[in-house]
Amino acid sequence: MTEELTTKRTSQWKDVWLQFKTHRGAVIGMIVFSIICFLVAFGPWFWTLDPNYIDIRAKNQGPSFLHPMGTDQLGRDTFSNLLAGGRVSLLVGVTAMALSVLFGTLIGVISGFFKRLDGPLMRLTDLFLALPLLPLLLVMIMLFRDTLRGLFGPETGIFILIVSAIGLTSWMPIARIVRGDVLAVKEREFVLAARSLGTHNTQMITRHILPNVMSPIMVSATLSVAAAIITESALSFLGLGFPSDFPTWGRLLYDSTNFMKLSPERVIYPGLAISLTVLSVNYIGDGLRDALDPRIRGR
């Protein structure tokens, strides 16, 4: 009798996975995203051509055995550039996501949990939502580019700048969602029970509130990776991202638009890489949203 019960019990995460598997787009997205991550992470070990190696005699070549995606106007290998660019783009996406989720969760939990801070923090969120984000991002990069370059070197400086600028301008939706959920969870009986046992505020938040608002945070985190990748490529595309010898997908796209007549396929590769990544991440987020919603999961 007891054995039967224990074999039937499935963990929550197994349920989530079972529901996730039924979402076809999410599974395909997961596979595509894993392939992209794998290629980007381990590709440079197998494809050892240096992305910055200039071979001017082999410039503007079409696809060949030596260069499967051809070469650019300075004879650099497009494929290895794409792999190296993917590392930066994905790293920017994940780091900016971490930053905005951190801000968003912090502000959301504080304003949902402490009634006194709710008003001011939500007004602050409203004000941030009223800012014109893309123009402000551009302005921030214009203003702080040289200083940060001087402080941390050209690549790390721009990386820090772009990641923190994206993080600072994308936490608001997460904060709103988290606040709403915290407000709902706070009224539940188990919180009252924990409170009457004498649980301290910090423990209350970390042990009881946070685990129960994890699912919207996870969904927003996934979707904000996609948004951050798009923002970074847009900045690079406008010429305000990383320096041009430091490839990212947006930068590669921007550089190859000047050679559209000569080698149109060079535009396609980085654009396709960005689009596939963002599409698969968005699908994963979609599937995750369904899988983490217990109302849908039962069906």
Added chain:
Amino acid sequence: MLKYTIRRLIFTVPVLLFISLVIFLLLDLAPSDPTGNLPMTVPPEVREQIRLALGLGEPMYWRYLMWCNQFFIIEPLNIIEQAWGFCWGDCENRTRVMSWATRSPVVDLIIERTPQTLWVVGMSYVVGIIIAIPIGVISAYRQYSWFDQTGTFIAMVGFSVPTFFTGVLLIVIFSTLIPTDSIFWLPSIYDTTHKVTDWDSFIFQIRQILMPVFVLALYNAAQISRFMRASMLDNLSLDYVRTARAKGMKERVVLLVHVLRNSLIPVVTVLALNIPHVFGGAIITEQVFKVNGLGALLILGIEGADIPLVQTLTFIFAILIVLFNLIADVLYGILDPRIRYD
């Protein structure tokens, strides 16, 4: 309703002040020197004089007040006087915000660039709405059909693929791969000096606006059709729909008169809310198709470190957001009596 509108209107004042303060402080506290772009041969004393002439010697709060005064009172006065051609007070010597790079008044630059942006953005928004609403209605009515599945996929693609890639892709296909003499060839550069005088120039205008409009319209339609579908689905399961059907209404009337009208309420507010973001997104599309509109002006200002221009443009984008937030709230109150607070 009036009381609600007025209360909402009053709340925009602190919002605008906050945003102006953020933009002012961001540009003011940033470690960039307006004289940094001058040649190295300019001696430090002259540099200091230039800084003083730009008004940078005053305390910060005073500069902020002066900027607000200039932006909220003097420049609007200038515009009104120019538009109606009268002179009120000392209109000859009134100061204007000057662009550092072009040495002309910023407001004139902006007025010059606005029509192009409005054409492209406005057209794309209208086209996007025209595409999106029928798709949303049919997707919701035939939920999980092949039409709905395809629509969902296309919306996901339109949402995920950035406009700078769709734009470039279209240019590759229609401007470089298709030969120039073919009727399917489209110009990749938007020529803003082009004037419509006869039928041929009208056709050319259509051809050159086709690609930028399509790129932005696809992106907008992807979002709007999702909202439309969700809103239709919410309404289709409500009791009044069953009542209408039970009364013997034709399905077409139920769908297009009863359900569509009610589902449009949240969509209309989303449409109003999205307009400023479309302007923001147009920055990228303008760059792709070389439209010399407001976005291109902003990029130009940023590349030339033209602080007054950038400050003014960013603030105008902010005003657009606040304004359309207000419009959305008021519209929601007018359209849906349940929302009114009074």
